[in-house]
Amino acid sequence: MIQFFHVSKRYPGGQAALDDVTFHLPRGQFVFLTGASGAGKTTLLRMIFRDEVPNAGQILVNGRNVASIPPSKIPYLRRTIGVVFQDFRLIARKTVFENVAYLPRILGVDLPGQKKLAYLALRRVGLAHRLNAFPPELSGGEQQRVAIARALINEPDILIADEPTGNLDPDLSREILRLFLEVNLRGTTVILATHDRETIQRVGRRVLTLDHGRLTSDQELVGTDPPVLDPLAGAAEAPAPEIPGAAETPAEETGAEPSSAATPPEDAAP
Amino acid sequence: MSFLQALRYFFREAAVNLLRGWKVSLLAVLTIAVSLFIGGAFLLVSGNLASSVERWRGEMRLVIYLRPDTAEADLRRLAAEAARGPGVTSVEPVTAAAARKRFQEIFPGLSDLVAGWQEEPLPASLELGLDPRTAAAGSPARAAWVDGWRKRPEVTLVDDDREWLGQLETVVAVVRAVGLALVGGLLGAAIFTIASVIRLTAYLHHEEIGIMRLVGATEFFIRGPFYAEGLLQGLIGGGVAGGALFGLYAALHARPRGSLFSSVLALDFLSPQQVAFLVLLGAAAGLFGAVASLRREEL
Numbered sequence: 001m002i003q004f005f006h007v008s009k010r011y012p013g014g015q016a017a018l019d020d021v022t023f024h025l026p027r028g029q030f031v032f033l034t035g036a037s038g039a040g041k042t043t044l045l046r047m048i049f050r051d052e053v054p055n056a057g058q059i060l061v062n063g064r065n066v067a068s069i070p071p072s073k074i075p076y077l078r079r080t081i082g083v084v085f086q087d088f089r090l091i092a093r094k095t096v097f098e099n100v101a102y103l104p105r106i107l108g109v110d111l112p113g114q115k116k117l118a119y120l121a122l123r124r125v126g127l128a129h130r131l132n133a134f135p136p137e138l139s140g141g142e143q144q145r146v147a148i149a150r151a152l153i154n155e156p157d158i159l160i161a162d163e164p165t166g167n168l169d170p171d172l173s174r175e176i177l178r179l180f181l182e183v184n185l186r187g188t189t190v191i192l193a194t195h196d197r198e199t200i201q202r203v204g205r206r207v208l209t210l211d212h213g214r215l216t217s218d219q220e221l222v223g224t225d226p227p228v229l230d231p232l233a234g235a236a237e238a239p240a241p242e243i244p245g246a247a248e249t250p251a252e253e254t255g256a257e258p259s260s261a262a263t264p265p266e267d268a269a270p
Numbered sequence: 271m272s273f274l275q276a277l278r279y280f281f282r283e284a285a286v287n288l289l290r291g292w293k294v295s296l297l298a299v300l301t302i303a304v305s306l307f308i309g310g311a312f313l314l315v316s317g318n319l320a321s322s323v324e325r326w327r328g329e330m331r332l333v334i335y336l337r338p339d340t341a342e343a344d345l346r347r348l349a350a351e352a353a354r355g356p357g358v359t360s361v362e363p364v365t366a367a368a369a370r371k372r373f374q375e376i377f378p379g380l381s382d383l384v385a386g387w388q389e390e391p392l393p394a395s396l397e398l399g400l401d402p403r404t405a406a407a408g409s410p411a412r413a414a415w416v417d418g419w420r421k422r423p424e425v426t427l428v429d430d431d432r433e434w435l436g437q438l439e440t441v442v443a444v445v446r447a448v449g450l451a452l453v454g455g456l457l458g459a460a461i462f463t464i465a466s467v468i469r470l471t472a473y474l475h476h477e478e479i480g481i482m483r484l485v486g487a488t489e490f491f492i493r494g495p496f497y498a499e500g501l502l503q504g505l506i507g508g509g510v511a512g513g514a515l516f517g518l519y520a521a522l523h524a525r526p527r528g529s530l531f532s533s534v535l536a537l538d539f540l541s542p543q544q545v546a547f548l549v550l551l552g553a554a555a556g557l558f559g560a561v562a563s564l565r566r567e568e569l
Contacts, residue, residue, distance in 0.1 A: 075487060
């Protein structure tokens with residue numbers, strides 16, 4: 001689904017934002033991307049939807065080399081990827097419906113069709129009743145759920161979230177994380193960037209750690225409190241966590257490319 | 271999304287933007303309206319002057335004034351000779367007595383001025399009707415023929431309408447050139463204003479543009495509403511200019527034809543094609559301003 005092959009990115013006059021990063025995310029995986037501020041998380045995410053291009057290396061998304069996609073074709077890549085940001089990025093003067101229905105509108109879906117799709121997406125995040133509200137009328141958690149609905153409206157293959165809970169309190173963060181897990185259960189590959197180690201420890205899943213642009217760790221964690229965040233389980237039924245720490249797993253098991261095999265496949269689309 | 275759907279979306283969004291930022295939009299519309307109004311006024315003046323010249327050219331004459339002592343037989347001989355000239359369609363020999371009589375008929379209040387003289391005060395003349403096409407051509411042969419008359423001893427003066435009509439044509443050309451230069455400059459200013467307004471609108475929408483790019487909108491889809499906005503501003507500006515010009519024309523037309531200006535300007539309004547040209551010029555300027563303002567790195 002997503003493959004990085006020795007990807008490096010260096011901004012003019014600055015240090016490397018990414019340095020020789022190689023990994024492979026299979027379809028349907030839920031991955032945390034973590035690291036301190038400035039570690040390169042956002043740069044890495046932006047490269048997946050071709051908002052940035054690497055100086056070196058290759059990035060394949062669904063077998064397609066994203067750096068070689070002509071500018072006129074970039075929108076078609078982005079229609080398969082949903083993106084959620086920390087600051088929600090909602091337009092205050094537009095209703096929730098208008099904010100969510102950007103993509104159907106772009107695709108020429110008629111108004112009833114747009115409303116239906118927006119309603120379905122908002123129902124997934126529990127906000128179908130706020131279709132006509134304006135973002136300033138919503139709480140932070142609700143605004144982020146609207147942003148998630150916007151990202152999900154086209155049933156994307158990949159959902160990218162850059163610090164989606166950074167502006168939210170712990171309860172709302174948990175609510176949002178539950179949504180991402182639910183989306184993942186439906187088959188969408190989810191990449192969630194966060195520097196919140198506590199959440200990662202609780203949830204578990206695969207974790208990629210960046211440090212000064214380098215991928216320093218690729219491990220599979222077992223969550224300490226998975227049922228609390230499991231969308232299929234009620235919080236009240238959550239048993240006490242028994243696994244205290246994280247368990248490293250070999251790269252082969254996580255889908256990471258071993259360094260010897262870290263080359264683009266021959267049949268990679270240009 | 272089909273092209274028609276996209277156009278509908280572009281113009282709907284553009285109309286919303288125009289209404290939302292009506293103050294800056296008004297500035298852009300007025301700038302283009304003023305430019306096109308001035309351009310249209312020059313077009314109106316020069317067009318009417320040109321049609322006046324055309325009309326006068328149809329009545330163009332060449333008058334050869336002869337010495338006062340020219341005998342009637344000489345007058346007839348010279349008339350016969352003049353009739354063979356290039357482009358001459360008619361010759362009317364006017365004796366000195368006939369000239370005096372005509373003066374007294376035209377200016378009865380001044381008839382005393384030419385009465386009671388021992389000799390005829392006004393010269394005899396030959397009034398030549400000219401074929402407008404031949405006369406307008408201004409061939410060297412015709413000029414030589416007119417010069418030939420000027421050099422003859424029995425001739426005191428040759429008054430060629432073509433000369434002052436030629437000067438008037440120069441005035442028309444100057445009016446057109448000045449108008450063109452002025453309109454060029456003003457349109458440049460209008461395009462700059464529209465470009466600035468569109469850039470401001472794009473800046474105000476940069477967040478939305480970012481989201482549209484993020485969800486997979488094409489550049490055409492993102493820029494379309496801004497192009498439509500420039501086009502609409504230009505169209506409205508052109509329409510306002512056309513309306514104001516017609517108002518000016520109607521006001522002048524309603525007044526008595528006292529001055530040369532009002533009589534020349536109020537002859538005919540611009541043709542529908544010229545009005546359409548003005549409006550389309552406004553639309554083109556608006557579209558150009560929008561396109562120029564939305565270079566990739568600025569959006």
